[in-house]
Amino acid sequence: RSKFKLFGDEFLSDPTALEQVHLAKMPVFQFRQFLKFVKGKTIATPYPILNLNLSAAEIATGQKLLDQVTKNSSKKTIAFFTYATGSKCYCSQWWDDLYEQVNPTLSEKYNLIEILPVENISMLNRKLPTFYSKDVREIAAVMNNCELLVAADSGMMHLGVAAPTKTIGLFKAGLVDKYRPYGEGNDMVFVQDDNASKVVEKLKEKLN
Numbered sequence: 001r002s003k004f005k006l007f008g009d010e011f012l013s014d015p016t017a018l019e020q021v022h023l024a025k026m027p028v029f030q031f032r033q034f035l036k037f038v039k040g041k042t043i044a045t046p047y048p049i050l051n052l053n054l055s056a057a058e059i060a061t062g063q064k065l066l067d068q069v070t071k072n073s074s075k076k077t078i079a080f081f082t083y084a085t086g087s088k089c090y091c092s093q094w095w096d097d098l099y100e101q102v103n104p105t106l107s108e109k110y111n112l113i114e115i116l117p118v119e120n121i122s123m124l125n126r127k128l129p130t131f132y133s134k135d136v137r138e139i140a141a142v143m144n145n146c147e148l149l150v151a152a153d154s155g156m157m158h159l160g161v162a163a164p165t166k167t168i169g170l171f172k173a174g175l176v177d178k179y180r181p182y183g184e185g186n187d188m189v190f191v192q193d194d195n196a197s198k199v200v201e202k203l204k205e206k207l208n
Contacts (some may be wrong), residue, residue: 012172023184024050049183050162052140062141068113069129069142076147077111078203079131082123088172091193095123098196102203108146109197115139117156139140148206153179155177159184168202 011033011056012020019029025047035041081094106112114124116119116132133139136159143149143163151157152167160167161181169181169188182190187206191198 003033003036003074004029011037018177019047020181021177022180041136049164050158051164052137052162053164054137054141054144056140058137058141059144062138062143063145065114065131065133065138066142066145069113069131070091071129072111075109076146077110077113078106079088079113079115079143079146079149079160080124081115081117081149081151081154082120082130083117083121083156083157084154088153088174090123090152091168092123092125094193096125096127097197099124099127101200105208113146115142115149115156133190148203149189150203166206168199168206170199 007025008030011024011030014020019025025163032043035043053071054076063073068078070077080095083089103112112128113128114122114126114128116122116130118134120132122130131139133142139156140159140163143160143165146165148166148168148208149157149160149163150170151160152170157169158165158181160185164183167186169179169186170178171180171188171194173190173192176188176190180186187202189198191200
């Protein structure tokens with residue numbers, strides 16, 4: 001019985017415009033266009049970030065959990081989420097190569113940890129201290145206390161964005177403009193199974 005109905009694609013006209021393509025922006029763009037159409041109301045404020053709005057208590061708990069994993073609260077932490085489904089997953093050898101390239105230099109200044117998926121699988125074969133939980137907000141609280149998250153293309157990558165923490169997403173292919181980590185400070189890398197050097201370069205860029 002609604003006077004007005006919005007079905008979800010009425011205002012999508014430009015496949016090159018990120019606000020009409022990325023899944024974090026597109027619904028907001030649609031609703032803003034809808035308000036302009038039916039109310040004559042224009043909203044020009046920046047698009048909001050993804051944010052779970054963790055409470056202060058949740059963030060404090062995340063810090064305690066992170067300290068238990070790193071056993072060194074004096075250094076900032078870089079987290080890796082190494083698992084993904086299907087063809088998006090990088091093999092253990094690829095992660096081993098990345099580990100060998102970043103561990104000698106980064107571990108001097110940062111704690112390095114691996115966040116495990118619900119399947120409790122480590123593509124790094126547990127070379128790094130690991131954090132495991134089935135509580136999504138608890139995982140986000142740990143991510144929130146990290147300086148940076150490096151994640152294969154996955155829901156956990158987007159969870160890092162919404163924690164929020166600075167996130168680098170790893171993509172082999174696919175609709176990157178639609179799924180890449182959203183928001184200022186976040187980034188992505190096109191990287192294949194045979195070469196991890198691009199990730200090393202992006203890490204250096206973000207940490208500097």
